[in-house]
Amino acid sequence: MERGNYINPSRSKKVSTYVKGERMFHEIDYKKSSAKPGETLHVTLPRVKDLVIVPGSFGLTFDMDIELDPAEPGSTVNTYPVNNLAANIVSKYVIKIGSTIVYQLDYAHIYNTYADLWLSEKQRSNSIFKGIQEEELRKLRTDLGATISNPSASNVALRKIFGKRYCIPLKFEIIDDHMPLCTDDIEHDITFEITINTKEYVLKYAKETADFELKNLKLQYEAIRDEALKHEIEGMLHDGMVFLYDHVHHYRVNEIPKKDTSVNVDIDGVDRRSLKGALLLFQSEFTAGQRDSEHFPDPHIKNVIFTIDGLPTKVYNPCFQYLHQWNEIFKHFVPEEFKRSQDIHMDMHKYYGMNRYGFWIDLRSTEDNSIHGSGKKQESNKKIHMQVTKENQGDGKYQMHIFLVSDARVLFQKKKFVSYEV
Numbered sequence: 001m002e003r004g005n006y007i008n009p010s011r012s013k014k015v016s017t018y019v020k021g022e023r024m025f026h027e028i029d030y031k032k033s034s035a036k037p038g039e040t041l042h043v044t045l046p047r048v049k050d051l052v053i054v055p056g057s058f059g060l061t062f063d064m065d066i067e068l069d070p071a072e073p074g075s076t077v078n079t080y081p082v083n084n085l086a087a088n089i090v091s092k093y094v095i096k097i098g099s100t101i102v103y104q105l106d107y108a109h110i111y112n113t114y115a116d117l118w119l120s121e122k123q124r125s126n127s128i129f130k131g132i133q134e135e136e137l138r139k140l141r142t143d144l145g146a147t148i149s150n151p152s153a154s155n156v157a158l159r160k161i162f163g164k165r166y167c168i169p170l171k172f173e174i175i176d177d178h179m180p181l182c183t184d185d186i187e188h189d190i191t192f193e194i195t196i197n198t199k200e201y202v203l204k205y206a207k208e209t210a211d212f213e214l215k216n217l218k219l220q221y222e223a224i225r226d227e228a229l230k231h232e233i234e235g236m237l238h239d240g241m242v243f244l245y246d247h248v249h250h251y252r253v254n255e256i257p258k259k260d261t262s263v264n265v266d267i268d269g270v271d272r273r274s275l276k277g278a279l280l281l282f283q284s285e286f287t288a289g290q291r292d293s294e295h296f297p298d299p300h301i302k303n304v305i306f307t308i309d310g311l312p313t314k315v316y317n318p319c320f321q322y323l324h325q326w327n328e329i330f331k332h333f334v335p336e337e338f339k340r341s342q343d344i345h346m347d348m349h350k351y352y353g354m355n356r357y358g359f360w361i362d363l364r365s366t367e368d369n370s371i372h373g374s375g376k377k378q379e380s381n382k383k384i385h386m387q388v389t390k391e392n393q394g395d396g397k398y399q400m401h402i403f404l405v406s407d408a409r410v411l412f413q414k415k416k417f418v419s420y421e422v
Helices: 106-117 122-125 134-141 153-162 227-241 320-334 348-353
Strands: 021-028 040-044 059-066 092-096 100-106 165-169 190-196 212-225 243-259 262-268 272-284 301-308 359-362 375-377 383-390 398-414 416-419
Touching: 092 106, 100 398, 100 416, 106 272, 134 153, 134 243, 227 243, 227 383, 227 398, 243 262, 243 272, 262 398, 301 320, 301 359, 320 348, 320 359, 320 383, 348 383
Parallel strands: 100 243
Antiparallel strands: 021 212, 040 190, 059 165, 059 212, 092 100, 092 190, 243 398, 262 383, 272 359, 272 375, 272 398, 301 383, 398 416
C-alpha cells in the first residue's frame, strides 16, 4: 500500500553501510612550472597506487600572471581576464586514452563558455576559482595592490582568499560521472591536451603590450584509500566496463553577412551512431582587447525548413519558428534535475534579448538527458539541410560555428582500453 513520502514504513533518508576509507586531497607539481599563449599542455591523469581517484576532482591550477597597465598598482586596472577564465583560456581540448583520441574539440572556448551559461545561479556564483566573476573582482584579483574606489567587501575577501590562483577543471565523463578510478591498474594513460588561447580571447586590455603567463602549475585531485572499494572496481574493469559520454565536435565555421536574409546550412560527411543534435553559435567581429566572452548575438532567425535524408519538413512541420527556439535548446542544456524547477542562470529574457543566443536542433527520440543513445543515426552519405530565413542585421558579418553533439562510449576489458564508438 502506498503511503507517500512522510509516513512510509520503509522511509529512511540515509543508507546504513560500513565505509572507512581514508580520504586525502593531493596537489602535485606539473612537469612544467609555467605556460604561455599558444602552448599545448599534456596532462596525464596521475597513476595512484592502492588508491582510487574521486570523480570530478581533477584539475590544473595556476597563478594568472598578467602584465599590468599601468605597471604600478593604482586605482585603475586596465588589463584583466574576460569572464569565465577557465573556459576561455583553452582553445583546443583533446582527450586521449593511450594513443587514441577519443575527444577533440576545436574552438573549445566558445562551446564551453556557452554551456556554462546554463549552470544554476548558485553554481556560477560559486565558480570564483574557475574565474566566473564580476568585473570588479577580476580587476582586484589581477592587481593585488590595486586600490579600486569603494570595492565591495565580499570581493575584497575573495581576493584575499583566491588571489591570482585559478583552476581549469579537467572534465571528462569517464572520470566525472562514473566510478572512481584505480589508475595504477589501467594499462593505458588518460591524457588531456589543452592548448592555451591567445590574449585577445583571454584578456580585456587597452594596449597591445598586454600579455599573460600561467605560473606555478599544479595538478589537484582527491583520492580514497579503501581496499574493498578498490578491489570491487578492479573486478568491474577486468570483467568489462562501458563508459558513456557526450562527444562534442566543431564541425565547421562559416562567415555569414549580417544583412543576408537567407542562409543555407548543410551537415554531411559525418558518421554518427547517435547524433543528439547540432548547435549553431554566432560570434561578432570585435576589437582586440575588447571582447565580451559571454556575448552570443542573436541573428534573428525567423524560421528554418529542414530537409533530412532527402525528406522535407522533418522534425518541425512545416517549419521551425523563432518562438520554438527557446524550448528546443532548453531540452538539451538543462540537466534533468533542474528542468522542473528551472533553477538556471539562463532564461528566456537573456536568451532572446541579452545576447545569450544559440540555435539548437534536437535530433533525439526523447529530450530525457539521462538517456544515452536516443539520437539520430547519421551516415556520411546523408545530409541535414537547413533553409534559414533571418532578419537583416545591417553591416558586418557573423562567424557561425557549428558544433555536433553525439552519444559516445568507451569500452574497457581486462583493465585495458579496448575501443570507443561515436
